Amino acid sequence: MKSIVIGVIGADVHAVGNKIIEFTLTNAGYNVINIGVLSSLEDFINAAIETDAKLILVSSLYGHGELDCRGMRDKCIEAGIGDIILYVGGNIVVGKQDFTEVKERFLQMGFNRVYPPGTSIEKALGDIKADLGE
Amino acid sequence: MRYYLLIDFGSTFTKLTAVDAAFGDIIGTASHFTTVATDIRDGYHNALKILYQKLSSNIKFDHTIACSSAAGGLKMAAIGLVQELTVEATKRVCLGAGAKVDLVCAHHLTKRDIQNIADYKIDIILLAGGSDGGNTESVLFNARKLGEAKIKIPVVYAGNRSCQDEIEDIFHEYGINGYISENVMPKINILNVRSARDKIREIFLKQIIEAKGIKKIEAEIDRVILPTPEAVLQAAELLSKGYLDEAGLGDIVLTDVGGATTDMYSICNSTNRSDVVLHGLEEPFAKRTVEGDLGMRYSAPGIIKTLTKEEVIQINKAKNVDLEKEVNYRYSHVDMVPNNPHDEYVDQLLAEMCVYRAMNRHVGRIEEVLTPMGIIYNQIGKDLTGVEYVIGTGGVVINSKAPSEILFQATNIKNMPGELRPHDPKYLLDKDYLLASMGLLSQTEPALALKIMKKHLMPLEKKV
Numbered sequence: 001m002k003s004i005v006i007g008v009i010g011a012d013v014h015a016v017g018n019k020i021i022e023f024t025l026t027n028a029g030y031n032v033i034n035i036g037v038l039s040s041l042e043d044f045i046n047a048a049i050e051t052d053a054k055l056i057l058v059s060s061l062y063g064h065g066e067l068d069c070r071g072m073r074d075k076c077i078e079a080g081i082g083d084i085i086l087y088v089g090g091n092i093v094v095g096k097q098d099f100t101e102v103k104e105r106f107l108q109m110g111f112n113r114v115y116p117p118g119t120s121i122e123k124a125l126g127d128i129k130a131d132l133g134e
Numbered sequence: 135m136r137y138y139l140l141i142d143f144g145s146t147f148t149k150l151t152a153v154d155a156a157f158g159d160i161i162g163t164a165s166h167f168t169t170v171a172t173d174i175r176d177g178y179h180n181a182l183k184i185l186y187q188k189l190s191s192n193i194k195f196d197h198t199i200a201c202s203s204a205a206g207g208l209k210m211a212a213i214g215l216v217q218e219l220t221v222e223a224t225k226r227v228c229l230g231a232g233a234k235v236d237l238v239c240a241h242h243l244t245k246r247d248i249q250n251i252a253d254y255k256i257d258i259i260l261l262a263g264g265s266d267g268g269n270t271e272s273v274l275f276n277a278r279k280l281g282e283a284k285i286k287i288p289v290v291y292a293g294n295r296s297c298q299d300e301i302e303d304i305f306h307e308y309g310i311n312g313y314i315s316e317n318v319m320p321k322i323n324i325l326n327v328r329s330a331r332d333k334i335r336e337i338f339l340k341q342i343i344e345a346k347g348i349k350k351i352e353a354e355i356d357r358v359i360l361p362t363p364e365a366v367l368q369a370a371e372l373l374s375k376g377y378l379d380e381a382g383l384g385d386i387v388l389t390d391v392g393g394a395t396t397d398m399y400s401i402c403n404s405t406n407r408s409d410v411v412l413h414g415l416e417e418p419f420a421k422r423t424v425e426g427d428l429g430m431r432y433s434a435p436g437i438i439k440t441l442t443k444e445e446v447i448q449i450n451k452a453k454n455v456d457l458e459k460e461v462n463y464r465y466s467h468v469d470m471v472p473n474n475p476h477d478e479y480v481d482q483l484l485a486e487m488c489v490y491r492a493m494n495r496h497v498g499r500i501e502e503v504l505t506p507m508g509i510i511y512n513q514i515g516k517d518l519t520g521v522e523y524v525i526g527t528g529g530v531v532i533n534s535k536a537p538s539e540i541l542f543q544a545t546n547i548k549n550m551p552g553e554l555r556p557h558d559p560k561y562l563l564d565k566d567y568l569l570a571s572m573g574l575l576s577q578t579e580p581a582l583a584l585k586i587m588k589k590h591l592m593p594l595e596k597k598v
Contacts, residue, residue: 011503046216047322051268
């Protein structure tokens, strides 16, 4: 069973979507490690190391995602899991910005997939299956 | 079963407590220097002679059981993967089993780590890493490394259960004295103490006390059943929870200031609040931490190493002492007993510093996080604010003229408002030094042990 670490990053306590993601991915047959709300970059990375996770899915709903996620890929490389797949989604930036630019910035930060507000988890699940296999 | 003889083979003293179950109380205590370097039985015989004199009769004891921290106690190496997760879980299991953690290793072991295992005279290795179904690479690497180094001491494997079989094969291949237990952290942030702790206790009783020359005593007594700190932990847990109709004291903190270490125990849940978000590895209900750098003699120099140069200067000036000189003197005269007001004054000061710092490391923290949803409380570690009793033990506390002043340091917030120290507890003193022996008695007579503790722990004045 492939392992996926999920959680909500930063000073963010939006727990509903987080539970829906956990439910959907578990039903799809993945071993989901949900580190919950108010999680730091290091919490995600530590959990991924111990569980040998292949993918980290970061949620951010309060607009500060860009600050919170900065340096995530570098820290993964430092921690010896540089090859891990990184997803991010939610309301990841403040205000109504053009999402193509936002996406580009997060791709530059080393994320593999970046989702705009209102994306359903089923859409991401399709990508997960493509990236990890069933 | 009427007469119990409870023995604590300590690093310095062999302490005897005689209990009459029919009378329902302690009938006598005695102690003598521990003689583990020559023959542990000598010190025991001498203590027993003193006890018989005190009782003015040679009682035949129906049950004679002992705990031991003699010959350096139980020294363990805790090996895990990530510092905040399996390394921390492994440490907590060792401490909960009554061990001293002399070596802590994360990720891959190095040649230097292997050398340290020999240099620090480690008794048992606890090897973990990976949640169940998680990382296997690290533990397999480390098990092989231990095998290649021809490690002879017992190794308990308490890591990812997915590679138990491979680990067992490695144990066989290299002839490692290996044991398999459940994972100390089966899921992220979930702590599983029991299985590994029981395995450690089993090895302690089967092999370690023999290797340390303690087993000889079993020719004369029933058996050695626990490492001393675990006996104390069990006594504290019983005292907190109560037994059947005999009520316990509720949430408690216990501090034991010794010559080499300061131990801190807390018996309570992580939090009783519903408005906090708990973070990090799950906390044990009965938690023990040991500070190897905080002690009155062997570890006295460690006390000032926790301070900055400026703080030492300030304390020297305010308290009119020379801290550096005092701690170094105590380090080189470990059998020093204070016999003048100045030495008593300095011992008191050092003990207060030990308790303050040990609590600083034991207690949890809370921080306010401003979020768009309002203020959220983020908690790491245990919330001790609601603790009802702080109990003191250890020579320096028991013999102090102002033991409560030492214990007040457990509640001293100073300039760390985020620390969740006990807020307004009552204070008790273990003046008869009976916690370890009551931990032993609690194995067979929990109701009696609880009654005796409640009777003999002496109330101290509250902080005003």
